[in-house]
Amino acid sequence: MADGFCLDLLGPLTVRYGRVPLSAGPIRQQAMLAVMALHANQVTSAEQLLDLVWDENPPSSGLRVIPTYVYRIRQTLPPEVALERTTGGYVLRLPPGALDIDRFESAVKAAEQAKDPSLYRDALALFRGEPLSGLPGNYLAGQRRRLTERRDDALSERLGLELSAGRFADVVPELSALVAERPLDERFAAQLMTALFQSGRRAEALETYARTRSLLVDELGVEPGQGLQAVHQLLLRDLAEPAGGRDELPYSGATFIGRTAELESVVKALTPGTRGAPPVVAIDGMAGLGKTALAVQAGRRVAAQYPDGQLFVDLHGHTPGREPLGVDHAVDHLLRGIGVPAEKLPCDPAEREALWRSETAGLRLLIVLDNAPDTRAILPLLPGAPTCAVLVTSRRQLSSLDSSLRLGLDLLAEDEAAALLTELAGAERVAAGDAVDELIELCGRLPLALRIAGSRLRHRPSWPVAHLNERLRARLLTELSGETDGVGPAFAVSYEQLSADQQLMFRRLSLMPGKDIDRYSAAALAGMTSTTAEDVLESLVDASLLLQPRPGRFEFHDLLRKYSAQVMTTDDQGSEAISSLLQYYVRTARRSAAHHHDLLPEDCDHLDADDPDVSQDLAWADAERANLVAAVQLSEREGHDELTVPLTIAVAPYLHLRTRQDELDVVLTAGLAAAQRSGNSAGEARLLFLRGHIGQFRCGPAHGVCDLRRAAELATGEAPALQSHILGSLGYTVGSLDLHSDWPDLLRESLRLAQLADDQRATVSTLGHLAALHARQWNFAVALEYYEQALSMARTLGDERLEPNLLNGMAGCHLDAGNAHPALQAARTAQELAATHALEFPLSYALCHLGEAYRQLGWHAQAVETHRRALEIAVDNCTYLDEVDARLNLGRSLLTHNCRDQAEDQYQLVLRLCEDRQYPLGIAQALVGLADCRESLQPGEAHKLLLRALAAVSDGVHPVLAGRLQDRLAAATSGRSA
Incomplete structure (x- = not known):
């Protein structure tokens, strides 16, 4: 952030822009700025600020002092740093990386992931002394202690990495200074003892322990903690006993790359036990991950701590062509490894196991049990002495093993x-x-x-x-x-050890269309109940043949999926399994769609008793989105046209709702191809309706009219409800293009068909279209009457998701008529309902209307802020008309707020967008906005822009706007003549 704004708290508070320091004001002002910075991008109430900055001694003026301090702080900040007043309080919006605390935490995270001491040094270099030094207040004092502890934690981690790398002598001076400065911090004392001992300064290491213990006892009345005592005992043992014992650790290869974090965690966990039992570390994961290599590397690292020997037993749990090694043979090998002669081995297996535990009671051994088949093969081999350690590797998750660390090995970065x-x-x-x-x-x-x-x-x-x-x-x-x-x-060994149900599930999962799957989809593929399927899936996770990235979702590693497809070639039921899965998706997608859209309601299939409940919210569709898209493509590819069409009809409106436009295009293309190939005219009509109806809102009415006309032709003779939806959308679209078209006839017919079909949703939709087009003609009374009628019917239906669009239309009518207060109420209600039901499109329009109401009421800053939020949502929606509307509103509010240049930028963007898509109404509105920006400074240029705007709508696109432009131009001409 050298070139931008920086606010530094890891030392005395400093504010700078690039390398130029900025004044932070007096101490109390600095304290308030520090409190706000520690709550950056969060709302802090005035009451909280008063409490956190002044503690128990607030000024006599109380809360009235806060705005004064806020004003002074604002004066010190550059333009890109906003200190905003909200309804809940104040929020300091800092650019990413502006706060040195954030830079420190990011640097520490990077250092933790990389296990790199130099990255820790970079992070610690951000401290310029005592954090928040000199600033008053109990809150900041607590933050000072917290930040100091974070610094010491990072410092200890860095020194631990230096010690692990063998740089013992290098860190002795630094640790000596730290122990002198913090004599009661046992972490640094333990690290200094290790560094001194490994540097050959053994007497000094023991002296450090004695001195630290004396201080703890004398000043605090406590003995050293387990960590410091464990280091002391380890040093004493190393002094008392020479290293020796048998080393059976195998050759682990010439290359061992990566696994730094995993190796460190295993080495740390293998420290001799302090809990009365030996440390047991289990490393599990799929075949080929390098579990044995990691275990051997860790064994080499800790070998010095286990001088009586390092024993290695390959239990052959997953070795091709070999049965797992029996417990008797494993115990024999271990007993011989510690020097028990063959003639002294008892015949009885239980006595041998007892002898193993007895002989290891006084030893310091590392036992590596590699390639374990399961927990049962391990338990008899565990020593009882806490001075020993056990390291186990297995393809299975040994969840029932009482381990001090279970490491599920992942793929390499x-x-x-x-x-x-x-x-x-x-x-x-x-x-x-x-x-x-x-x-x-x-x-x-x-x-x-x-x-x-x-x-x-x-x-x-x-x-x-x-x-x-x-x-x-x-x-x-x-x-x-x-x-x-x-x-x-390697995979074949794991597969061959599965049960018949596990093998069936493993094979069938290669047919899943997407990346992951849940138990219901898996049950459909494998022909099981969902409960049985879940048990089988979990057992495949335990066998490291399946991943579980999050609860309830299962997926393959890419290579395992390839192997699954390879063994699936032996299964002749693949086509039936795919058909069963697609039927499941059609059933559940239809049921889910019926509860989150009303574009094309149709009868829902009866769910099977074992199907999930998908009627509550969008959670199921959200989780299955990628699979549903892939299922549509799979269905068309496999020739299941009878399933592709209904699945597309159910999925497409959901994708529109979630603004997944690329995926929407994919499924509509596949669905239309299937409908045309199979001669399904009703299905083709539905899909053309969806593409045309959605297309007009995405890219403008000209992009939907052809699909809607073709849909109307195909729907002739079909169900009245379908015809009503199509004609309603077609009427609205042609009316948006030309108000002199036959849109009234189309919408009247749509309304008749909806009433004939007793389809109240279609009726609500058509009434909304009628209202919108009357509003465009400036017939606000008629439009509001239609909106009220539609809203009443929607509330009778009890579906709140129908209301936001209607309320938005009413707000627009009130705003165009200059009635800001009823518009404000309607827009707020629309905003609340859209947010409650996660309806992004109505939410964007609600915020546009809300901001315009603020503008008309003179609340200009709120108008700009609200329109910026509307634009963010519109851009995220990837819907062209939403973005045009939001930018037009933002431009208007910026101009009113005397931000002329920013307003002109918005209008220029709208002009380019609408010219690219040949949308005349948007072109005219953008040109009018540009004329408003230039009218006072460049009246001649503004006049030319208005003439261009009039030309854009002169062909009946918007007669009312054309008339208003003509009046405005005439008045301007008259004024110049006078």
């Missing part, structure tokens, strides 16, 4: 995967670029796959990375096979 490839194949072969990124993606960031790919490149110097990628795309699992193992064989 992208940078770690790239580093591994570079190490294996050479930097000259694996230069950064798209081909390497694709190779990492094809290998799924799985270490086993990356090692095989790297080996291929190393031994085939003529192969470019792109060539290997081409081979992988053609036959992924076959290519990722080594001489002795490979990805496919």
Whole structure:
């Protein structure tokens, strides 16, 4: 933030712009600024500010002092930093990174993820002394203590990383100073003892413990904590006993890349136990993640703490061609590892296990149990002595094992995967670029796959990375096979150990259309009940063959999905499974759609007893959105036209509601293709209606009229309700294009058909269209009558989601008639209902009307703020007309607020948008706005703009606007003549 605004609290409060310091005012003003900064981008009430800044001694003026201080603070801030007054209080809006506390926390987070001491140093360098030094008040004193503790935490983490890297002598001077400065902080004392001891200064290490213990006892009356005592005991043991014992840890390969955080957590957890039991660490995850390599690396790191030996047993839980190692054989191996001769081994298995626990009672051993099949194979092998440690690896989640740390190993990070490839194949072969990124993606960031790919490149110097990628795309699992193992064989062992139900589910999941799935969709694929399906899915997660990114959702790793598809070729029920899944989606999507849109209500299928309840809110559709889109595409690709059409009809309005316009285009294209291919004229009419109706609001009326006309032709003879919806939308669209068109006849017919079908929703919709077009003709009394009639009917139906659009229309009528107060009430109610039901489109218009009401009432700052919020929502909606309307309103409020240049920017944007889409009404409105901006300074230029605006609407697009422009031009001409 060197080039922008900075507010620094990690020391004396300073305010600067770039490198130029700004005055922060007297101490009490600084205190208020600090409080606001600590609550940045949050509303703080005046009462809170008074309490936090003045504590128990507020000034006699009480709350009246707050605005004065706020005004003074505003004077010190640059324009891009807003200190705003809201209905709830005050909010200081800081740009990202402006506050040094935020920069510190971001830097610490990056350091934690990277385990990089230098990043911790960068973070700590932001402290310029005592945080908030010199500022009064109990609140700021508490924040000072909090920030000091955060600094010490980061400092301790950094020093811990230095010690882990073996830089013992380097950190002794710094730790010595810290211990002298903070003699009661046991963290730094323990770290200094470790650094001194490992540097050969053993007497000083023990002296540090004695001195710290004496201070704790004398000043606080307490003994040192477990952490400091554990370090002391470890030093004493290392002094008393020479290292020795058997080392069975295997060779872990020449390359071990990444896993820094995981390695540190395992090493930390393997510290000799202080809880009366040995530390037990379990590492689990899917095949090929490098669990054994991580375990061996961690074992090497802690070997010195277990001088009586490091024992390693491969339990062969998932070894191709081998049965798991029996407990008897494993115990025998462990007993021989600690020197018990074969002739002394009892015959009885229980006695052998007892002997194992007895012989390890006084030893310091590290036992690595690799490739464990399950918890039952591990329990008899656990020693009882807290001086021992156990490290277990397994493909299964050993959730029933009483472990001090369970580490679910994940895929390599992208940078770690790239580093591994570079190490294996050479930097000259694996230069950064798209081909390497694709190779990492094809290998799924799985270490086993990356090692095989790297080996291929190393031994085939003529192969470019792109060539290997081409081979992988053609036959992924076959290519990722080594001489002795490979990805496919590793997965095959896990698959073969599954039960019949688990294998069936594993295979069928390859057919899921999207990335993830829930238990209901999985049940439809596998032909099970949802309860059984959930149990099977959870068991596949336990077996590390399935991921669970969040509760209730399941997905494959990419390579496992490839393997699942490979074994699915042996299942001849794939087509039936897909059909069952699509039928499930049609049932539930229809039921969900009936509760969140009214564009095309149709009979809902009866849900099966096992289907989920999707009637309450949009949660189901939100969770399944990507799957529903993929299901439509799958349905069309597989030739299920009879399912593609109803599924598209149910899904499309939801995607419009959630402003997923690209996905909406995809499903409508697929649905229309299916309808046309199957000769489903009614379905094609419905889909053309959806595309045309939604299209006119997205891109303007000209973009929907052709689809709506074709839909009307196809719907002739179909259900009256369908015809009513189509004709209603068509009438509104042609009326929006030309008020001299036949829109009244179309809307009257739409209303007749709706009443014939007794479809009250269609009636409400058509009444709304009639009202909107009468309002455009300035017939506000007629328009309001239609709106009131539609609103009354909507409330009779009891569906609040129908109300916001109608209330918005009423607000617009009142505003155009100059009646701000009833408009304000209608817009506020529309805003509340739209927000309650998450209706983004009506919310944008409600805020536009609310802001215009504020403007007409003279509340100009509120008008600008409200119109900015409307524009944010409109842009997020990706709907062209919403954006045009919001920018026009924002331009008007900015101009009224004397922000002429900003207003002109908004009108210029609207002009470009409308010219691109050939929307004459928007062009005219933008030109009128530009004329308003220039009228006082450039009257001649304003006159030309008004003439252009008149030309844009002179063909019946908006007769009322054309008439008003003619009157305005005539008055201007008359004024100049006079």
